[in-house]
Amino acid sequence: MxxxxxxxxxxxxxxxxxxxxxxxxxxxxxxxxxxxxxxxxxxxxxxxxxxxxxxxxxxxxxxxxxxxxxxxxxxxxxxxxxxxxxxxxxxxxxxxxxxxxxxxxxxxxxxxxxxxxxxxxxxxxxxxxxxxxxxxxxxxxxGIDPGFSGDVLPLAAMRLSQRVDKVTVQEIFDYATYDDAEFTGVTFGFGQHADAEPPVLFWPGVLASTWGGLVHGLADALGVEVEELRESHDTWVTPERIDCAMMTVEPGHVAAIRFGVEGLVGGEPVIVMEHVNRLTEAAAPDWPYPPAGHPGVHRVLVEGRPGIEVNVHLEPGGDTNLGGIVATAATAVNxxxxxxxxxxxxxxxxxxxxxxxxxxxxxxxxx
Structure with a gap:
C-alpha cells in the first residue's frame, strides 16, 4: 500500500x-x-x-x-x-x-x-x-485507451472468474464533439476520401505496436503466450454531409472507423482490443453502439465462467469526450x-x- x-x-x-x-x-x-x-x-x-x-x-x-x-x-x-x-x-x-x-x-x-x-x-x-x-x-x-480500459479494467473483471475463455476490450465512442481534427482526425483518417491512402494508424504493424502491449500484458497475467498479433480495420463512408466539432465530412468521405488487434493462442483469438469510433450517431448504423442513452463506452467482455460484462461511461449525460480527456489527466495525476x-x-x-x-x-x- x-x-x-x-x-x-x-x-x-x-x-x-x-x-x-x-x-x-x-x-x-x-x-x-x-x-x-x-x-x-x-x-x-x-x-x-x-x-x-x-x-x-x-x-x-x-x-x-x-x-x-x-x-x-x-x-x-x-x-x-x-x-x-x-x-x-x-x-x-x-x-x-x-x-x-x-x-x-x-x-x-x-x-x-x-x-x-x-x-x-x-x-x-x-x-x-x-x-x-x-x-x-x-x-x-x-492513459485511458490504450491504458485503463485495457489493463486495470479487465484485470479487475477477471478477479470474478473461475475460467476465462476470451477477453474483449472495446472502446465504442462518438467523437463528434472532440475538437481535435489535426491529430485524432488525421490519425484515424476521418474526412478522408474513400479512395485515399490509409492513415498512418492502419499501416502494417502500427495497431499492433500501439495496442499489442496491452494484449501481451493480459496474456502475461493469464499465464498464456500469444503466438501472433492479428490486425484488422474497416472504414465507413458517409452518403450525406456531416457537420460536427471534429470536422465537416463531405459525402463519399470517411465518418467512422473500426479496428482491432487480436492475440492468438492455440490459433484462436482469445484477447481482443477493439475500437468503433464514429462522427455522430448517424455514422455506421450497422456497427456496435454503446448502451442506449450513452454516446460512448469502455467495455470489457469476459467469456468464461461466469460470463462478465463491465461498461464504463465517462461523464454520463454530458460530453463523453471531455470526460475522457479529464479522466486521462486524472489517471496520470493519481x-x-x-x-x-x-x-x-x-x-x-x-x-x-x-x-x-x-x-x-x-x-x-x-x-
Whole structure:
C-alpha cells in the first residue's frame, strides 16, 4: 500500500494542451501535490501564471516556461508529461531521459507504446531504462485507451472468474464533439476520401505496436503466450454531409472507423482490443453502439465462467469526450504518489497498487 507522503510531492507539469490543462488543475487542487514548475510550448502562454492557464482564479506564483533545462534543475519529485508524443518520439525521449537521469520520476501520457513496458521496442525502452538507472528514478506511461480500459479494467473483471475463455476490450465512442481534427482526425483518417491512402494508424504493424502491449500484458497475467498479433480495420463512408466539432465530412468521405488487434493462442483469438469510433450517431448504423442513452463506452467482455460484462461511461449525460480527456489527466495525476514510492525503472500499472485515490475527496466531506 502506498503511504500518503508527509510533505506534498513537488511536481512539474509538462504541457498545457487538451490533457495538460486538466492535469495542471488537478495538481494545483490536490492536497498531496505541489506545483513547482510548468512547461508550455505556445509562445502566448510563456510567462503566464499556471492558474490562468487552467481556469482557476487564485494565482499560484508558478509561471509557464519553455526552458526544459530550468525545469529539470528544480529537482522535482515527479514530472507529469502530457505533451503529445506519438508524432515526435525522439524529442519526447530527450525530454524524459533528461528528467529521469536527474532523478525526477515521470508519469507520462505520451509514448503509449510503453504502457506495458516489457513488450516495448528496444529503441524506446533502452534509453529510458538507462536514464532510470542513472537517476534512480521511475517512469510510468498511462492513459485511458490504450491504458485503463485495457489493463486495470479487465484485470479487475477477471478477479470474478473461475475460467476465462476470451477477453474483449472495446472502446465504442462518438467523437463528434472532440475538437481535435489535426491529430485524432488525421490519425484515424476521418474526412478522408474513400479512395485515399490509409492513415498512418492502419499501416502494417502500427495497431499492433500501439495496442499489442496491452494484449501481451493480459496474456502475461493469464499465464498464456500469444503466438501472433492479428490486425484488422474497416472504414465507413458517409452518403450525406456531416457537420460536427471534429470536422465537416463531405459525402463519399470517411465518418467512422473500426479496428482491432487480436492475440492468438492455440490459433484462436482469445484477447481482443477493439475500437468503433464514429462522427455522430448517424455514422455506421450497422456497427456496435454503446448502451442506449450513452454516446460512448469502455467495455470489457469476459467469456468464461461466469460470463462478465463491465461498461464504463465517462461523464454520463454530458460530453463523453471531455470526460475522457479529464479522466486521462486524472489517471496520470493519481498515479504520482505510487510512482514516486515505486522501485526505480520502467513500470506498468501491474506494478502499482490498485488504490490510487489519495486526496480526491476534498471539502466538507473530508470531516
Amino acid at each position: 502506498t503511504q500518503t507522503p508527509s510533505q506534498p510531492l513537488r511536481v512539474v507539469q509538462f504541457s498545457t494542451g487538451h490533457v495538460g490543462e486538466h492535469s495542471l488543475r488537478h495538481i494545483i487542487e490536490s492536497p498531496h501535490l505541489e506545483l513547482v514548475g510548468l512547461h508550455a510550448s505556445n509562445p502566448t502562454k510563456i510567462g503566464r501564471d499556471a492558474a490562468e492557464l487552467c481556469g482557476l482564479d487564485a494565482p499560484t506564483g508558478v509561471v509557464a516556461t519553455d526552458d526544459r533545462d530550468a525545469l529539470v534543475a528544480l529537482g522535482a519529485d515527479c514530472v507529469l508529461y502530457t505533451a503529445q508524443g506519438e508524432t515526435r518520439p525522439r524529442e519526447v525521449l530527450e525530454d524524459l531521459t533528461a528528467f529521469l537521469a536527474a532523478g525526477t520520476n515521470v508519469v507520462s501520457t505520451a509514448l503509449i507504446w510503453l504502457i506495458h513496458p516489457a513488450h516495448g521496442e528496444a529503441w524506446l525502452r533502452e534509453p529510458l531504462e538507462a536514464a532510470c538507472r542513472e537517476g534512480g528514478a521511475t517512469m510510468l506511461v498511462t 498515479a504520482v504518489p505510487a510512482v514516486c514510492a515505486a522501485a526505480p525503472g520502467l513500470i506498468g500499472q501491474q506494478d502499482l497498487p490498485l488504490a490510487q485515490a489519495q486526496g480526491l475527496m476534498r471539502g466538507p466531506m473530508r470531516g
